Amino acid sequence: MHAFTYARMSTPSDTVRALAAGGPGTRLIAGGTTLYDLMKLNIETPKSVIDVTGLAELAQFDTSGERELVFGALAHMSDVAADARLVQEYPALAESLQKAASQQLRNMATLGGNLLQRTRCAYFRGGEPFACNKRAPGSGCSAIGGLDRGHAVLGGSDACIAVYPGDWAVALVAFDAEVDVLGPAGERTIKVDELHRAPGATPDIETVLAPNELILRIRVPATPLGRASTYHKIRDRESYAFALASAAVAVRLDDGIVREARVALGGVATRPWRARSAETVLVGGPLTEETARAAGAAAFADAVAGRYNGYKIELGTRTVADALLIAGERAGVR
Numbered sequence: 001m002h003a004f005t006y007a008r009m010s011t012p013s014d015t016v017r018a019l020a021a022g023g024p025g026t027r028l029i030a031g032g033t034t035l036y037d038l039m040k041l042n043i044e045t046p047k048s049v050i051d052v053t054g055l056a057e058l059a060q061f062d063t064s065g066e067r068e069l070v071f072g073a074l075a076h077m078s079d080v081a082a083d084a085r086l087v088q089e090y091p092a093l094a095e096s097l098q099k100a101a102s103q104q105l106r107n108m109a110t111l112g113g114n115l116l117q118r119t120r121c122a123y124f125r126g127g128e129p130f131a132c133n134k135r136a137p138g139s140g141c142s143a144i145g146g147l148d149r150g151h152a153v154l155g156g157s158d159a160c161i162a163v164y165p166g167d168w169a170v171a172l173v174a175f176d177a178e179v180d181v182l183g184p185a186g187e188r189t190i191k192v193d194e195l196h197r198a199p200g201a202t203p204d205i206e207t208v209l210a211p212n213e214l215i216l217r218i219r220v221p222a223t224p225l226g227r228a229s230t231y232h233k234i235r236d237r238e239s240y241a242f243a244l245a246s247a248a249v250a251v252r253l254d255d256g257i258v259r260e261a262r263v264a265l266g267g268v269a270t271r272p273w274r275a276r277s278a279e280t281v282l283v284g285g286p287l288t289e290e291t292a293r294a295a296g297a298a299a300f301a302d303a304v305a306g307r308y309n310g311y312k313i314e315l316g317t318r319t320v321a322d323a324l325l326i327a328g329e330r331a332g333v334r
């Protein structure tokens, strides 16, 4: 076991000061369901761990606002997933949490930690002797040309094709959510769609967050689109599994014509993936099996298959189409 120091914070500003003082090798810990997991595998070996579970003000959430929904970064996934207004008015957001991990994990895990969970690529988690540019920059990528059944068909690079595994971020991207973060220079706001980086040549750098920034809260603009939305998740088993393909979709129809559509993909891309080309296909026409399928095909037009993950292109296309039909039913389309 690697020794590490542990400190528990009670305010966001103390936390940011402690992060800056700790320097590289300092990690925040919330529910611990990602960080401790990786520490047990010796993938993460922090020299100090800063516990943020005492930041009570960040554990609150409020879904009643007329302008926006606000979620503290330390709110637990299980509490937010069960929120009555979210379930009714924004089913895609609630379902993305309900369908993630297991009840025990959701009871521990936080919304901020969920956004920043790391990849489940087995080569990354397997440690030595597997080459992995994300874990050991410059060492290569064992998944490219290897066992890539679970890997990305969108957003990959020559350096990494690992899938971003989370569900919540995918639903947030569909709803144009933002995160407020605190760093030494004060607060700034980042669109969730811009929080995660594509791997490019540096897959070890996963987000645009600076190492000494703390996520304070997530804000989702209130929208009537929420009601006719869903998070559709396809996986190897019905529960307690990561997505092979998922889609967060929302539609607004008027006189049977789609006036607005949101489509975001999970389980198939290296980052939460907004599929604007699919949205364009839908807007201005009726929502039918044919247009839903066409939107799914547009979402995967640029997909690149590897050795064993080509099935994700058809699976993802169908997942988008099915999600749109579910959302359409919620919008009153028969």
Ligand SMILES: Cc1cc2nc3c(=O)[nH]c(=O)nc-3n(C[C@H](O)[C@H](O)[C@H](O)COP(=O)(O)OP(=O)(O)OC[C@H]3O[C@@H](n4cnc5c(N)ncnc54)[C@H](O)[C@@H]3O)c2cc1C
Pocket: 027, 028, 029, 030, 031, 032, 033, 034, 035, 036, 037, 052, 073, 074, 099, 100, 101, 102, 105, 108, 109, 110, 111, 112, 113, 114, 115, 116, 117, 165, 166, 167, 168, 213, 214, 215, 216, 240, 241, 242, 243
């Ligand atoms: C077996 C298993 C199955 C799972 N299945 C799914 C699934 O199907 N879908 C899914 O979406 N997830 C799944 N997960 C992932 C799980 O949801 C995440 O581990 C969890 O949400 C992380 O939250 P946490 O609070 O425990 O994070 P922690 O482990 O405490 O932290 C995770 C990372 O976020 C950083 N961090 C935490 N809070 C903040 C903050 N406020 N500001 C800045 N950085 C912060 C930490 O430094 C750390 O790097 C699964 C996990 C396991 C172990």
Ligand code: SF4
Pocket: 119, 121, 122, 123, 124, 131, 132, 133, 134, 135, 140, 141, 142, 143, 144, 159, 160, 161, 162, 203
């Ligand atoms: S896909 Fe990414 S995380 Fe997986 S082995 Fe390749 S570089 Fe590592």
